[in-house]
Amino acid sequence: MKKIILSVLGHDRPGILAAVSELLLVNGCNIENASQTILQSVFGSLLLVTLPEDLSPDTLRSRMSATLSGMALDIFIKEFPSSLVQEPVVQPTEAFILTAFGPDQPGLVSAVSRCVANHGINISNLRAVFKGGNEPGDNVMIFEVDIPVGVDLKQVNNDLDKIAVRLNLTINLQHRGIFNAMNRI
Amino acid sequence: MLSEREIITTLDMIKREHLDLRTVTIGINLFDCVSDDLNRFIRRIRTRIESLAGNLVEICDRIGGKYGIPVENKRISISPMAAIGAPFSARELVQVAKALDDSARATGIDFIGGFTALVEKGMATGDLALIEAIPEALAATRHVCASVNVASTRAGINMDAILRMGKTVKMAAELTAAADGLAAAKLVVFANIPQDIPFMAGAYLGIGEPDAVINVGVSGPGVVKKAVDRLLESEPDADLGRISEVIKQTAARVTRAGELIGREVAKSLGVRFGVVDLSLAPTPTVGDSVGEIFQSMGLSSIGVPGSTAALALLNDAVKKGGAFASSHVGGLSGAFIPVSEDLNIAAAAAAGVLSLEKLEAMTSVCSVGLDMIALPGDTTAEMLAAIIADEMAIGVINKKTTAARLIPAPGKKAGDRVYFGGLLGEGPVLAVNSGTSENRFVRYGGRIPAPIQSLFN
Numbered sequence: 001m002k003k004i005i006l007s008v009l010g011h012d013r014p015g016i017l018a019a020v021s022e023l024l025l026v027n028g029c030n031i032e033n034a035s036q037t038i039l040q041s042v043f044g045s046l047l048l049v050t051l052p053e054d055l056s057p058d059t060l061r062s063r064m065s066a067t068l069s070g071m072a073l074d075i076f077i078k079e080f081p082s083s084l085v086q087e088p089v090v091q092p093t094e095a096f097i098l099t100a101f102g103p104d105q106p107g108l109v110s111a112v113s114r115c116v117a118n119h120g121i122n123i124s125n126l127r128a129v130f131k132g133g134n135e136p137g138d139n140v141m142i143f144e145v146d147i148p149v150g151v152d153l154k155q156v157n158n159d160l161d162k163i164a165v166r167l168n169l170t171i172n173l174q175h176r177g178i179f180n181a182m183n184r185i
Numbered sequence: 186m187l188s189e190r191e192i193i194t195t196l197d198m199i200k201r202e203h204l205d206l207r208t209v210t211i212g213i214n215l216f217d218c219v220s221d222d223l224n225r226f227i228r229r230i231r232t233r234i235e236s237l238a239g240n241l242v243e244i245c246d247r248i249g250g251k252y253g254i255p256v257e258n259k260r261i262s263i264s265p266m267a268a269i270g271a272p273f274s275a276r277e278l279v280q281v282a283k284a285l286d287d288s289a290r291a292t293g294i295d296f297i298g299g300f301t302a303l304v305e306k307g308m309a310t311g312d313l314a315l316i317e318a319i320p321e322a323l324a325a326t327r328h329v330c331a332s333v334n335v336a337s338t339r340a341g342i343n344m345d346a347i348l349r350m351g352k353t354v355k356m357a358a359e360l361t362a363a364a365d366g367l368a369a370a371k372l373v374v375f376a377n378i379p380q381d382i383p384f385m386a387g388a389y390l391g392i393g394e395p396d397a398v399i400n401v402g403v404s405g406p407g408v409v410k411k412a413v414d415r416l417l418e419s420e421p422d423a424d425l426g427r428i429s430e431v432i433k434q435t436a437a438r439v440t441r442a443g444e445l446i447g448r449e450v451a452k453s454l455g456v457r458f459g460v461v462d463l464s465l466a467p468t469p470t471v472g473d474s475v476g477e478i479f480q481s482m483g484l485s486s487i488g489v490p491g492s493t494a495a496l497a498l499l500n501d502a503v504k505k506g507g508a509f510a511s512s513h514v515g516g517l518s519g520a521f522i523p524v525s526e527d528l529n530i531a532a533a534a535a536a537g538v539l540s541l542e543k544l545e546a547m548t549s550v551c552s553v554g555l556d557m558i559a560l561p562g563d564t565t566a567e568m569l570a571a572i573i574a575d576e577m578a579i580g581v582i583n584k585k586t587t588a589a590r591l592i593p594a595p596g597k598k599a600g601d602r603v604y605f606g607g608l609l610g611e612g613p614v615l616a617v618n619s620g621t622s623e624n625r626f627v628r629y630g631g632r633i634p635a636p637i638q639s640l641f642n
Contacts, residue, residue, distance in 0.1 A: 174253030
């Protein structure tokens with residue numbers, strides 16, 4: 001069974017997901033996973049879709065272009081490589097939340113993400129809002145990261161501290177458990 | 186997925202509102218260390234304490250770092266010394282106290298509690314020796330804390346012990362006159378003492394407890410104050426029911442943080458987790474004050490009319506939140522009102538808004554009692570005993586813990602200031618009304634009988 005990754009970008013408004021999902025339905029496709037987000041006024045969605053045997057990705061792409069042309073959407077379809085269908089080797093990790101507050105300036109996301117990458121830490125989710133001004137809650141990056149068991153947290157924190165000083169940020173790296181404990185019953 | 190609001194609110198509580206794990210206290214049972222040979226006894230208890238608590242500081246710092254919540258203090262509580270050291274004289278028990286101080290230094294902890302006697306119904310030989318040893322033991326050590334339980338709802342009030350404690354408090358203060366009577370700040374007299382308090386100076390390990398146990402004390406008066414402030418900003422018409430609800434929810438969050446870290450510390454040390462003691466315990470720091478909560482609730486200062494009702498609301502909401510959040514809540518759990526340890530309360534006392542008598546009234550609804558109260562140096566032992574007796578009566582009749590930590594500051598008179606330093610803070614010397622007059626009542630001695638358990642009115 002063929003799988004595709006389908007991404008949809010466009011100016012946010014009611015009906016985008018309805019139009020896309022209806023078209024997939026009439027073409028016999030099945031949505032396996034979906035995620036969507038809105039950044040300021042831009043809608044973005046990523047869908048993992050299985051196609052019926054008799055439908056090629058190219059055919060679907062041309063049908064979507066024809067049907068949705070009036071909606072000014074950027075649609076991208078890529079065949080899902082079968083190598084990725086296999087389960088990846090799972091390394092034991094622990095979930096942490098990395099937060100960074102501070103004045104907006106170029107290079108914040110890249111500095112933090114490079115630092116954690118150097119320690120083999122995977123970012124599983126990122127939310128960043130920069131509204132300007134000095135209110136910490138208005139300029140925040142929240143990285144949800146998976147830290148392999150055995151990584152030296154002290155060393156990670158030392159490296160993050162250097163970034164914090166250089167970019168005038170307040171960076172905290174805390175085990176996710178504390179947020180769960182204090183917010184979830 | 187955690188929401189941004191959940192993450193930022195949690196961070197604010199920790200970073201801006203002084204939420205911390207005030208203490209992780211390891212309780213160590215020393216009953217099987219007993220000996221009638223002083224050197225052997227000291228060797229055994231030091232070996233036991235230092236082997237069990239040797240890694241406590243390092244483990245607490247590592248786990249606190251992992252969760253981003255500092256463990257401010259690491260402490261040890263031991264089996265009541267009057268029981269395990271019963272064969273020894275007062276002089277020998279002072280040697281034991283010094284050995285405990287050495288163990289505290291060796292393990293890097295800040296206080297060790299359990300220089301304790303339980304005498305609510307009578308004083309045995311070991312109890313008498315321990316009480317006699319207390320002044321010098323506390324004056325000669327830095328880290329040792331003492332407590333004596335002189336009353337309980339089941340046994341009544343041991344007035345002989347109370348008179349003796351009046352003299353003991355006085356002597357402890359006099360032996361540390363140069364430090365404003367500091368030794369008395371490490372001594373608490375209790376009614377209905379809990380067996381699992383992690384906070385000092387009242388911590389000891391009860392005789393119904395296991396070989397070793399981790400109890401944690403979580404604090405956060407600043408967190409509660411900010412939660413009340415936020416509520417009243419967003420809902421200016423909120424009533425006291427809403428305020429209680431918000432305090433309850435906040436207390437539950439704080440308790441959960443404490444239990445998470447306490448359990449992990451216990452696991453790392455290979456000992457059992459005991460209880461979370463959720464107490465609003467202030468420190469002499471701006472924004473870490475119980476007194477400020479009263480102002481957030483609409484009172485001009487702690488001590489004005491309305492303060493007892495406000496404290497009743499606060500204490501009850503904290504207990505309810507804690508009890509909801511964890512199945513193992515213990516210790517004192519509630520709101521402390523220690524005068525010198527809270528900038529706001531000390532200021533109210535210095536301004537004359539908060540008197541000793543009002544504090545006593547408030548202790549009928551707080552979680553502990555007359556706490557860290559400096560009194561004039563010429564307050565007699567009898568008068569100290571009378572103040573203690575009043576406080577014990579409140580606890581015994583109301584089936585709650587009460588305590589007295591009184592410091593008759595040598596050479597100081599009402600209105601002067603005392604300086605204890607660190608967490609013990611500083612504050613004014615409070616007046617004792619009619620404090621120097623004859624007090625025959627406390628000299629009759631004997632026991633005030635245990636109260637009737639029916640006819641509630």
